[in-house]
Amino acid sequence: MQIPGHRLGDPELPRSLIDADAFATMKEVALFGDDDVAALRRSGPILEPQIEAVLDVWYGFVGSKPFLLAHFAHPTSGEPNGEYLARVRARFGQWIRDTAAARYDDDWLRWQFEIGRRHHRVGKNATDGATSTAIVPFRYLLPLAQPIVQTLRPFLAATGERVETVDAMQDAWRKSVLLQVTLWSSPYVAPDDF
Ligand code: HEM
Secondary structure (H helix, E strand, C coil), rough: CCCCCCCCCCCCCCCCCCCCHHHHHHHHHHCCHHHHHHHHHHHHHHHHHHHHHHHHHHHHHHHCHHHHHHHHHHHHHHHCCCCCHHHHHHHHHHHHHHHHHHCCCCHHHHHHHHHHHHHHHCHHHHCCCCCCCCCCHHHHHHCCCCHHHHHHHHCCCCCCCCCCHHHHHHHHHHHHHHHHHHCCHHHHHHHHCC
C-alpha cells in the first residue's frame, strides 16, 4: 500500500549531501556494522504486528508534552491538528518498517534528507498541507531518540527472544536512529559545516 507522502525510492528527491562513502565513515564512527544490519532485519517481523501499539506509546509521549504536541498543532490557537497527526502517524509506521529493512543506498540517503527537511522550516507542513509551527526546534531532535529507543524494548522482547538478542536489536535501533537523526540535522547546519 502506498502511504501518502512516503517517498523512499522517489528519483525526483534531491541528492543527499552525504554520499555512500561519507555515510560509511559515519557508520564506522557509530560502530554500526553487519551485525547491526542483521539485528535490525530480525526486528522487522517482531515489530510488524505491534506497529500500532508502538505508535500509541510514541504518540502518547509526544502528546503528553505540550511543547512537543505544539508542532502538530495550529500555530496560534494551539489546537492539535488531528488530520496532520494521523497522516504523519501512517508514515511513522512505515518508518519502523523502513528502519528495519534499510539498505543505506542512494535512495535511502535521499529519503533521509527529505525527512530532515520535513522537520525544518524548508519543508515542514508541506507534505500534508498542514497549518502548524514553521519548524521543529533542533533542541528536541536528538533527545527524542532516547524515549523512542527506550520504549521499543518491551516490543522487541515480546516474542521471547533471548536477552542477548533483544540487547542486540535495541543497540542496532539506537545506532540507526542516531545516524538517521544526524542526517536529518543537515538543514539545521551550515552546509560547509555538516
Ligand atoms: C529521534 C527523533 C525523531 C524521530 C525518529 C522522528 C521521526 C519522524 C518520522 C518518521 C516522521 C515522518 C517522516 C515522513 O515520512 O514524512 C516525522 C515527522 C514529523 N516529526 Fe519527527 N521525529 C523525531 C523528532 C521529532 C521531534 C522532537 C518533534 C517535535 C514535536 C517531531 C515532530 C514531527 C513533525 C511535526 C513531523 C511532520 C513533519 C511534516 O510536516 O512533514 N519529530 N518524524
